[in-house]
Amino acid sequence: MKYGKIIMLIIVLFTLFGCASEPSQGETSAKTNGELRFAYSQQPASLDTHVNTNTATSDIMRHVYETLLTVDSDYNIQPMLADSWEQSEDGKTITFQLREGVLFHNGEEMLADDVVASMNRWKESAGSRSQFTDATFKAEDDYTVVLELPEQLSTALPALAHSGTGLAAIMPKEIIENASEDGVTEYIGTGPFQFEEWKQDQEIHLTKFADYNPRTEASDGSSGKKEALVDDIHFMFITDASTRIAGIQSGEYDIAESIPYDNVEQLDNDPDVDTMTYTASSLVIHFNKRQGLFTDVKAREAVAAALDIESILKAAFVDEEYYTLNHNFMFVDQLKQWPSDSGKEIYNQNDPEKAEQLLSEMGYDGEEIRIITSRDGDTSYNASVVLLDQLEKIGLNATLEVYDWPSLMSEREDETAYEIYVIGNTLVPEPTTTVFLRKDYAGWAEDPKLETLLKEFRGQASLEDAQDLFDDLQKWYWDYIPAIKVGENQAISATRSTVDNVQYQSGFILWNVSNSK
Template identity: 45%
Template sequence: SKWEAKDEYTVILHVETPSIVLLPVLAEVGQFAAIMPKEVIESAGTSGITEYIGTGPFKFVEWKQNQYVHLKKFDDYKASSQPADGLAGKKEALVDDIYFHFVTDNSTRVAGMISGEYDLSVMMPWDAAPQFKNVPSLETIQAPLGIHTLIFNKQNGFLKNVKARQAVNLAIDKKEVLTAAVTDGYFRLDPGYMLKEQGLWYTDTGKEIYEAKDTEKAKQLLKEAGYNGEELRILTSRDYSQHYNSAVAVQQQLQKIGMNVKLDVVDWSTLLDRRNKPDQWEMFFTSWPVSATPLQYPFLDSRAKFAGWTNNPEIDKLLDQIKAQSSQDKAKETFNELQKVIWEDMPVVNIGAYDSISVKAEKVKGYQEFLGPVLWNTTVKE
């Protein structure tokens, strides 16, 4: 692909082949297409840019390591006249200052919201929701977060065998796992790799495999796969309680069908390092935030080389077909085929969909969430 500057306010992207997912990928908030001053790009080293220049209604003031990031209203910003819509449209800075405080301890964050020390907190622990609902000055916001998955090592060890992976799926009580991870009221049992809210993509293909739970059949598949009591390691971290609690629940469920399962508990940075080493684990849990398209899940595409090392030519072929389709309807039809293959080959197990919890003070008005907190058009009324 190649970018061309047409004039002072226009750039053109030339691509080798048409792609139905091009615009969603350009709009992706995690890895977005950014236009920056030429000198910022030219001064970037191998680790990326060092100067951050944006175009929003707030400007950066200070980042005090391990304490806070301070943003201030940018008086020279000119808002669009279009209605606010997701991350587009009119964006007004209605407060003078925003401080993002880094508070890693959940109990401290909960106490800070209840005491009024903070105006807003996102990604709160699910089991704290009842506490917030008992405080009249607080409002709880529940929003779709993504899917919760068990990743299999398909490069080394016993789980290279598809029958072994299918046996694990049959042994898992997904409701029990999600209850341990998230608590009732904040998850949905659903086979979809795209959320129900994503009508352009959603399908429940594979529902019969997702819902199947049969310990006797699981034991039979283990026998057919040649299981001889080998130790299988679930790599996990207490840094994310939903991952650790899921690992504990699955360990217990797999032991019931005769599998020798060990929890390997490390800190999160160590997990990120070790999951790239195929000799050091057999399974790990991770969650995936809402993605605009299924092509953005790295655990599907063998060319992505993501931990777990999916290697299925049929999956790769269907991903390419989705990208090349001429309409969204045809892309969705192909994704329906793809989800069928995913549930049959089982590179991962989708445990289900779950929601996030944010909490705000009642005095915070106009606040919305769209793939995360949206702080423009938000004010605080004492």
Template identity: 40%
Template structure:
């Protein structure tokens, strides 16, 4: 067919235009799928590989109900681990237990260790939306000194003053090299709260749980759960996470602390995926955790394990009878029953935790783990013991404490002491402690402290605790010392004396076994578990 040239030109132009249109259409499809020649399906697959989907909820099985969330009022692990997500302090500690500023931007100490200036971070908001100022800090610090047993006499006669909204001055009556270390404690921590809440707090504790932390309290349903939610206006520090210091980021929207006192239920819930993390799994379940797909064991540096002796009344109120109790006990057998394997515990005479190297001491070691039942029997006869009852208190909320109570009861019975084991849930045990007419021995764990004066077991204000002038006097000498070498020497002398006086029996310590699923990322366990910077994969 012969067509005019003009017609052929028109056909050619139309054909080229069609090619351009098709090409643009393909380019458009490629660009919408991510470019670089990838299809939409290929791009989606790459994104899924690069970015794992995260859950918005972290479910934790807690072994004991916190007696309170009022952080300065209680030293229980359950109180500490929940409340530290809600509250913050002026000073905290890094991974080496060195003090670092938290709500303080910085601080200064005078050469004579009497004057302290804290420069506060600006723009910090409480969970009620109000900005933190120096007035809130001063009110909170004064209350901490009133309600805690851990500050000793360092702050006796101290004056707190404000210089504007963001500067706080502390002037001590007596200089001390231990001031900042004491303020940095994670146990009975000096939580900063709104002034109006602090000043209206009843004796039993604050009515409102409001702090500055990355999570806020949403609901506490009795015997069921404690629900925390992400605080959207939280102001993080810029430093990399280091112990309890640095960036604290809420990576989940909600945290549920399920109150699960039965250890087998915690373990089963972890295995089924109901819980992402479980507290205090009995040590003899370590192999089960290791051999369960998707679950891992976590060994957390534990507390010192002690037998608190009632120093004020009953049989244990007599120092000579306390010595009989100590002579009768086999510490190794006790700790093995509690922790199942020597890999999970240590025997140590040091009142201070073995990891606080600056203060660890072996003084008084000759009275540690005497383990001489026959001598104890002779001591009982010489004492004129007439079958008076010795009552031991423990809880099953912390399984190791119960196991210790069982073995101590057996060992005392075997030497002829009329002993009895009373078992309570944790809140009831906490209440029973003040009823010193009803018990002789309480099984306890004592959390790590930075300095000896912070040890509850040496405080005369602790229910049933020691009230000895020499111990109290030596603690005050340590507190008022500005020479750390001298303070260390004084501590050795005090511990030597304490092992003869026996306000407690320090057995050593144990690592706590927790369980975690492999979907949890970022969890760290400095001084117990912390759940900021922690996420959960789907």
């Protein structure tokens, strides 16, 4: 297969000693030119990264918000809004020295009180609450923030540096104080682009922040120097794939994501379009474990027994070139640090007779199994259709309910609305932040044994010290089956040939990106 300017970004282990690399973003010119019109397949439900873990939210708002720490292309932790940090010998105190002269988009300087307000709110968010229980952030002076932990936490720094969903964004203190339960109402950060406008169901418009204060180190992954090389970014919500394809070829759009696999050759043959391939996510079947049939682990075992994994992945991702089978709930490229054989015999059984027997043993009596999905996500929708067929073949009364993307995100939070949903989950920095291990994530893994395992893992001095405990988590995963990770996939995006330096690391990177048209 021919790719124009392939950027093969394998999203790998997020640790202090990451094991793969991406091309450096390098030095860039400060000159700006024009705009980027990005044909994006989904509209986010919210732009508040503290309360929303949807990929669409982080893809857009990582250009507006920044974090204390971040990661380079090898996933080593690097400074961003913090200039430095120091951890006490007992691991319970981390002191951050902040950069001076960093301005928010409202013109006010970022100070320690803003960081403390942001972090104390973020640590109560769904993705962070379980890790930072009883932790406190305090301002020692205008440029010093101290994190006090009740006990050492192996996952603290990786969580603060994560550059994907659930971003630990720094916002002005007054924005935090005025936030409602639904989220902040103003989107003000310190990033190279600022929020301009959200036209519902049409676009989100970002503009260059003229007073942005970049770091001086060379750009590398999500770290180092960031520059806005275009004046405007328009994230345009184009749910129809054929419209995205036509638009990237006509020049209406400068970037288009979620390119159907069947269209890759068509774009490769267009001299005005370049394609890029990157590891995007894992495809996951989530069970509602609070209500309905799947509160019984035997029902979840029955689904695991029935699945023909290859058929589901092929329906979603077309060709084996674009998907990988993996029994481990961590990604293939993370297995060097998180190896485990637990569950190999349970994964991809393709044994309908065993599944029928398990359902018979539990006395299944024909209750409806609602699979909720959205056509806005082509791969998860196609996977859901094949899953529906496989469940019907073992005697389950399965139905498919289709929503638009924001409605699907809302429906999955309602424990009375469904039994199963299928969605892509992105790579996480370490095992305990895997979404289906969270008791507050839709599907709800509420198990005391899991909480004990997570506490022990996080209680180690570092991720290296926690490695030997991973197999216990992997074994629990296949014993309890909170969800089933079907496999992992490569995604395809496209750019006009005039667009240079688009990167992907836990999301699209559009700073240091120019457009010469």
